[in-house]
Amino acid sequence: MASRTPTSRRPTSPRRSPWRQRIVRTSQVLLALGLLALGALVVAVYVTRSQLPSFDQLRSSPNGQMIRVHAADGSILVSLGPSYGQWLPYGQIPRVMRDATVSVEDRRFRSHPGVDPIGLARAVKVRWERGRWTQGGSTLTQQLARNVFLSSQKKFGRKFREWILALAMERKFSKNEILELYLNKVYYGGGAYGIDAASRRFFGHGAGQLSLAEAAVIAGLVKAPSNYSPTADAEAAQGRAGVVLQTMVETGAISPAEAAYADPQDLRLEPAPKQNSVRYFTDWALPQLDLLIDEQEAPLEVWTTLDPAMQRAADAAIRAQAPAGTQGALVSLDRDGAVRAMVGGKDYVSSIYNRATQAQRQPGSSFKLFVYLAALEAGHKPEDTVLDAPVTIEGWSPRNDSRRHSGVVSIRTAFAYSLNTIAAKLGQEVSFATVADMARRFGITTAVNTHPSMVLGTSTVRLIDMTRAFASVASKGVAVAPFGITRVTANGQEIYRHEVDRSRVLVAPYVAAQMTDLLQTAVNAGTGREAQIGRPVAGKTGTTTSAKDGWFLGFSSGLTTGVWMGRDNARPVAGLSGGRAPARAFAQFMRAAVAKRPIEQFETEVTLPEWQIEPDEESYFGAPDNTTYVDENGNPFADGGEAPAAAPPAPAFDPRPAPPEQERASPDRMDQDWIDRATGRDDWPRRDSPARGAYRREVPPSEYRREPPRGYEEAERPIQ
Incomplete structure (x- = not known):
């Protein structure tokens, strides 16, 4: 048997695992990417190194950016920045x-x-x-x-x-x-x-x-x-x-x-520099630089409108007059809109919240400014007579502070004593949408509702906006825009200067004059008597439901000032009303602020209410002006949460004769027929036209009242 010769075979290498091949390839790719990344990093580092500034x-x-802020007199208010x-x-x-x-x-x-x-x-x-x-x-x-x-x-x-x-x-x-x-x-x-x-x-x-x-x-x-x-x-x-x-x-x-x-x-630490109310102003004014200039690096010198003496007086007035446990705010505008003083609270260190420019609060009866402006623009006059009687509008029944009704009164008397029923009727006549439009026209930037109760100030507003509105009335109906920066320089070169715009007319001059007449009467004989300073003053008080907010806004000698007081949490303040602490703060500030200014008479002299000839001055004091008894939805309620008691019937009129019409009229007032022809209102419903409102009627002079609306002496007592 032949033997089998073994066949020679070539040795073979072991076969690699597919996973091992993948790992090797992945590692190679990652290594290559890492080397590329390292190379890119080195290049980036050295390119960046070449572009870096030198050590010097x-x-x-x-x-x-350093900013030095100057007051109106050139003094340094504050230095800000690094x-x-x-x-x-x-x-x-x-x-x-x-x-x-x-x-x-x-x-x-x-x-x-x-x-x-x-x-x-x-x-x-x-x-x-x-x-x-x-x-x-x-x-x-x-x-x-x-x-x-x-x-x-x-x-x-x-x-x-x-x-x-x-x-x-x-x-x-x-x-x-x-x-x-x-x-x-x-x-x-x-x-x-x-x-x-x-x-x-x-x-x-x-x-x-x-x-x-x-x-x-x-x-x-x-x-x-x-x-x-x-x-x-x-x-x-x-x-x-x-x-x-x-x-x-x-x-x-x-x-x-x-x-x-x-x-x-x-360690003994260096005491921190004292902060004061000036910072409320600078915190408001300086952010406006972003809109006024483009310079972001060069040191800036900023000249402002703030008057240091007025600012000190404003700070002192708020601290002295604001009730314990409350906050206060004040804004004062010159006739061109320059902010001369701004206080956003009692203490800047404890609270930087600026209640003059940021807080939104109900203005109470101070909002009636827009109601009466709309009524005057529609053709009413301060001497027109209206009936103070119960009224219901869309299910809402406003009440007066006195919880009484006074019968037939003039518009001037209704405004001076802040009669809520009359404001509601006027608002209904001109339409509540018209009143809201008037508020927006005069610079109110917050939302204004058109519920009937809006005439009593249930929409929230800012103090600076309300002050601006009153300043525009003082400016004869020409719009006034608040500003705080007059000019800015960088490296000695002026890069901004403020230009005052006087071109926007809000209402006709005669409307502003009539409104000033009403505002002046409110201070001389109505709810704002505490704001008197020994020279002509026009203004209006405002108090909200349950005495949560107190307002006074007014003007004299070219200076318009608004004051607000209340609690940040909107809780009631016993005894707070616009005619008390806010009006007193206004008076304290204004006496100092206008002391060196000449006395200025308003273009329309005051025509006091018909009953103002009474010798008993105590009867002239008005009540806290408008505890409105309505919530934000216009639903009536009283301070204690229940609706006020029904008002007793109005007393009979005093039939004593009144002064002749020509003696009561202001000698500076223009004739209505001439005004109608000049403004193209020949076809406007006349005062004696039924189209002006069914509730209004002309009353013969023999029926004019010669006494204040009933109940004001009683309502003047402090709230318990």
């Missing part, structure tokens, strides 16, 4: 300040290339544990790059640019130069940039004399300047300084004995 350029360019102290070279910066900063902010500062991988890993770990970013892992170099070149916006794109800048800065500057830039430019709170400004701001001396405890306080501010500011929260600042000292011990910068000796609790 960075040293001479402060961050932020504050920089003396630049300290690295060798003059106290070692304790350098060590404290490096220990608490970036203990590996001397070893990393600008970005700290260990810090980044720690930040990611904390993010994973807490579910949100609480640490950024930023180095001192990154913080410097962000403060100088970037914003604090927390987005990855910004963070990536921050890394590139930090790496580039480390390639261009030494560690000492970076630390010098950082300590002289970083923000420490209180408007202070750099350690010297911070040292002067918080301790009253330069940074060259910083002690270990003081350096620990300043170093601890970088994390959260507003939270740890010594002037805002001394306890928090001292606690944070203790953390800094402990960190310095851990890094070996100081010994435990030195940390124990440097007790932050023993």
